[in-house]
Amino acid sequence: MKIGVPKEIKTNENRVALVPAGALALVTAGHSVTIEKGAGEGSGFSDDLYVKAGAKIAPDAASVWKDAEMIMKVKEPIEREWPHMREGQVIFTYFHFAADEKLTKAHIASKAICIAYETVELPSRELPLLTPMSEVAGRMAVQEGAKYLEKIFGGRGVLLGGVPGVLPAKVVILGGGVVGINAAKMAAGMGAHVVILDLSLERLRYLSDVMPANVQLLHSNRFAILEQIVDADLVVGGVLVPGAVAPKLILKGDLKTMRQGSVIVDVAIDQGGCVETMHPTTHENPTFVIDGVIHYAVANMPGAVPRTSTFALTNATLPYALQLANKGWKQALKDNGALLKGLNMVGGTVTYPAVGQAFGIPVEPASKFV
Numbered sequence: 001m002k003i004g005v006p007k008e009i010k011t012n013e014n015r016v017a018l019v020p021a022g023a024l025a026l027v028t029a030g031h032s033v034t035i036e037k038g039a040g041e042g043s044g045f046s047d048d049l050y051v052k053a054g055a056k057i058a059p060d061a062a063s064v065w066k067d068a069e070m071i072m073k074v075k076e077p078i079e080r081e082w083p084h085m086r087e088g089q090v091i092f093t094y095f096h097f098a099a100d101e102k103l104t105k106a107h108i109a110s111k112a113i114c115i116a117y118e119t120v121e122l123p124s125r126e127l128p129l130l131t132p133m134s135e136v137a138g139r140m141a142v143q144e145g146a147k148y149l150e151k152i153f154g155g156r157g158v159l160l161g162g163v164p165g166v167l168p169a170k171v172v173i174l175g176g177g178v179v180g181i182n183a184a185k186m187a188a189g190m191g192a193h194v195v196i197l198d199l200s201l202e203r204l205r206y207l208s209d210v211m212p213a214n215v216q217l218l219h220s221n222r223f224a225i226l227e228q229i230v231d232a233d234l235v236v237g238g239v240l241v242p243g244a245v246a247p248k249l250i251l252k253g254d255l256k257t258m259r260q261g262s263v264i265v266d267v268a269i270d271q272g273g274c275v276e277t278m279h280p281t282t283h284e285n286p287t288f289v290i291d292g293v294i295h296y297a298v299a300n301m302p303g304a305v306p307r308t309s310t311f312a313l314t315n316a317t318l319p320y321a322l323q324l325a326n327k328g329w330k331q332a333l334k335d336n337g338a339l340l341k342g343l344n345m346v347g348g349t350v351t352y353p354a355v356g357q358a359f360g361i362p363v364e365p366a367s368k369f370v
Contacts, residue, residue, distance in 0.1 A: 001031045001325040004068025006061045007039035010075045012283035014042025014306035015313065017072040017093065020049040022318045027054035031325045036064045043310040065089075070329075072321060074313065075300060076103060087111035087347065090329050092321060094118055094133075097344055098245050098358040099272040104350075108361075111348045113329055117317065118270075119243040119352055120342035127242060128338070129320070131178050132312035134267075136302040138182030138238060141265040142171065144301070145234040146190065148263045148287060148294050155294060156261035158233050161191025168192045168214075169233035174225065174249055174274060176203045176217075179238030179267045181210075187234075188212050195228055225249055230257050237266040237274040243344070244354035245272040252276050252290075260292035269297040334370040343369070 003026055005018045016039050018026075023033045033055040037047060047057045058064045065071065065084035073093035077085060085091065087110065095116040097104045107114050117129035127134075142160070149169065151157035162168035171187040173180045176198035187194045188211065196211075197220035198204055204217045211217070218224050229235055229250065235258075239246050246268040255277065268274040277290050280299040287296050302309035320339055323332040333340040343366040344352040356363035 002067055002069045003033045004064040004071050005035045006064045007036040008074050013300050013303040015074040015303055015310045016040045016043050017074050019314045020053040022314050023050055023055040024053035034058050034064050036061055043306040082106045085110035085112045096270045097355045101359050108348050114345045115342045116344045120338050122338045129316050132316050133302050134178035135182045136309050137267045138179035139186045140301050141183045141236045141267050142186035145263045145265045171234045172228045172232040173236045175238035176207050183236045184215050188215050233262050235264045237268045239268050239274045243352050246274045248276045250275040255291040255293045258293050263294045265296045269299050330370045340366050
């Protein structure tokens with residue numbers, strides 16, 4: 001199979017979809033790999049490293065897209081890339097279709113085969129290709145939140161862990177999944193007072209066994225959320241409904257009850273965000289303020305630490321990419337039920353129910369196409 005890796009062009013996105021070792025694995029398996037010139041530089045991989053691995057270097061994105069039977073990316077193709085997409089071409093990346101109708105309709109029109117990292121799902125309900133970036137984003141949420149609590153960034157001027165004689169900051173985490181547990185580890189490790197809210201009692205029991213003493217656990221409901229955010233210094237939104245729009249847990253009116261200079265980091269922004277007033281931001285302009293509350297909603301948070309993120313992502317995606325390349329997409333999806341759940345659309349037809357529900361688009365079962 002001909003595999004293409006274009007350079008990511010989303011604002012301040014420095015990750016790359018394939019490390020040189022991954023290129024070597026695909027080439028060794030008998031496939032051709034073409035990397036756009038400079039695609040790996042943001043993550044510390046020179047073109048020479050890819051050449052040594054057996055990959056070809058293309059001068060521009062158009063050349064990569066034109067020849068590739070499968071495109072591997074990190075982020076969804078943005079508008080400048082849409083003209084490159086074509087019928088029958090496999091695109092393997094994060095899409096988050098349910099949060100963006102224009103993006104969804106562009107990919108339907110392309111008739112490409114869209115396999116989304118974020119909806120590949122194991123029988124255990126684990127999302128193996130979303131997990132590594134959720135781990136990074138959860139840890140970064142606390143790192144960034146701590147920064148924006150500093151007075152020079154408009155925050156309350158609070159040190160997350162406090163000092164002897166001064167109480168630590170309060171960190172409220174909405175969702176006890178991968179984002180939530182990683183955010184809690186960071187915040188608790190820095191000495192903060194941490195509260196995790198989650199709907200699943202089973203999850204809360206698990207967290208009770210693994211979290212340190214400065215982490216409290218609370219069953220999530222509207223009243224509990226309102227009670228906890230009133231005196232929160234940092235709120236981390238880490239809720240996830242796989243492939244679907246995130247529920248709005250903090251409403252505009254709720255901000256007036258929060259402390260001036262407190263910070264909300266909405267990691268769920270890729271799926272529309274769990275805060276009503278939130279909209280996507282960039283690493284260049286990461287925050288905005290409403291009712292005195294600092295909103296942080298960078299949609300590609302892990303792009304700020306591309307070296308770590310690229311290794312973490314490709315460790316997870318490469319085995320699936322090899323299956324797609326070795327068997328062809330149809331046979332790979334037929335043989336692997338987890339990968340089949342990653343199929344979001346094919347030939348102009350939506351195959352992932354949550355995407356269809358988001359925009360009232362008819363859905364056909366993915367199994368029909370393999």
